[in-house]
Amino acid sequence: MTNIPETQKVILYHEQGDLDNLKYVENYEVPEIIEDNDVLIANKYAGVGFVDSLIRGSEGFPPWYPKKFPIIPGLEASGIVVKVGKGVKNVKPGDKVVYTGFYTFAQFTKTPASIVFKLPDDTSDEKLIIYTSLIVNGITVLGLINESYNVQKGDYVLLYAAGGGCGLIFSKLLSQRGAHVIAVASTDEKLASAKENGAEFLINHKKEDVLKRVLEITDNKGVQVVYDSIGKANVDISFGSLAKNGSWIIFGFASGVPEFNLRALVPKNAKIVGASMFNFDYQRHGSQLQDLVENQGFKIPYEIFPLQDYKKAAAKMESREVVGKLILKIPPS
Numbered sequence: 001m002t003n004i005p006e007t008q009k010v011i012l013y014h015e016q017g018d019l020d021n022l023k024y025v026e027n028y029e030v031p032e033i034i035e036d037n038d039v040l041i042a043n044k045y046a047g048v049g050f051v052d053s054l055i056r057g058s059e060g061f062p063p064w065y066p067k068k069f070p071i072i073p074g075l076e077a078s079g080i081v082v083k084v085g086k087g088v089k090n091v092k093p094g095d096k097v098v099y100t101g102f103y104t105f106a107q108f109t110k111t112p113a114s115i116v117f118k119l120p121d122d123t124s125d126e127k128l129i130i131y132t133s134l135i136v137n138g139i140t141v142l143g144l145i146n147e148s149y150n151v152q153k154g155d156y157v158l159l160y161a162a163g164g165g166c167g168l169i170f171s172k173l174l175s176q177r178g179a180h181v182i183a184v185a186s187t188d189e190k191l192a193s194a195k196e197n198g199a200e201f202l203i204n205h206k207k208e209d210v211l212k213r214v215l216e217i218t219d220n221k222g223v224q225v226v227y228d229s230i231g232k233a234n235v236d237i238s239f240g241s242l243a244k245n246g247s248w249i250i251f252g253f254a255s256g257v258p259e260f261n262l263r264a265l266v267p268k269n270a271k272i273v274g275a276s277m278f279n280f281d282y283q284r285h286g287s288q289l290q291d292l293v294e295n296q297g298f299k300i301p302y303e304i305f306p307l308q309d310y311k312k313a314a315a316k317m318e319s320r321e322v323v324g325k326l327i328l329k330i331p332p333s
């Protein structure tokens, strides 16, 4: 059984801004369980998302994010339950788990039991890493392709950031479904990985005119759906690529919030749909993800950094070099 110390190693920042605001701290207090439905988890691995950098680097916080400094970043992790509140039924101390939740770049995280998935007792460390690399983006992508727009066999789908954590999962799941995936990314290495994961058409946006290529590929008809995590910089491509009755699904703002004249929607019968993981069917997509990992050997490439090197991992993420996912290995207490 893991001993719960009074202090722990964490990544912290006291104000939003650039990478220099990140600190590695060795004596931060371990949270207490106060609510009956909370659990305390000794983390083994945490997933690094692009959104961690967006939140730290922007002014103000997204509406769904806790606003009290200092902030421990991180939104997903896996590890072992070490303590549970009186009302917790789904997990017990000693269970291996993967979860989404705040403050995961730490040895210990307190989180509501309702967002924790129990894993089999014999889950290997490699499987824990795979689950950590897929939990936020996997649930997000499953929600986006089933709930935001239900992708059909034969649909043309436009994806940006196709070599990233979400992008590779999209390519795998959409190609399995028989959709034509048009993958856009900034390097040929990212596009090669998208292709390995099932993307059919590859566009390097540094070298090619994305809208022109999309219209060529679709015989000027356009795509049934655009999955847009870029926002502002790609408005003309996203809307210009849409077929009649097409859906423009906005789930991220890597380049800022788009400005758009809604009048343009009318002649195309187009839809704009916002999407947040928090509104998707978490249990259903989590179970589906577990099935994909356990029964289909589903995984994406990842690279591991020690917790104390999060600043290096974040720098790599922000320089747009990452293919797949970055994982932090959390030191045991």
Ligand SMILES: NC(=O)c1ccc[n+]([C@@H]2O[C@H](COP(=O)([O-])OP(=O)(O)OC[C@H]3O[C@@H](n4cnc5c(N)ncnc54)[C@H](OP(=O)(O)O)[C@@H]3O)[C@@H](O)[C@H]2O)c1
Pocket: 048, 049, 050, 051, 054, 136, 137, 140, 160, 161, 162, 163, 164, 165, 166, 167, 184, 185, 186, 187, 190, 229, 230, 233, 251, 252, 253, 254, 255, 275, 276, 277, 278, 320, 321, 322, 324
């Ligand atoms: N709504 C939700 O619930 C939800 C949940 C999870 C993730 N997300 C969003 O999904 C997106 C992908 O997340 P991820 O962690 O998997 O990241 P990622 O795709 O691994 O990395 C982000 C990629 O976005 C592109 N990018 C970054 N800055 C950009 C800019 N200023 N202009 C244009 N493109 C830019 C880069 O791809 P290229 O270099 O190839 O262009 C970069 O590699 C993020 O925007 C994240 O916020 C949303």
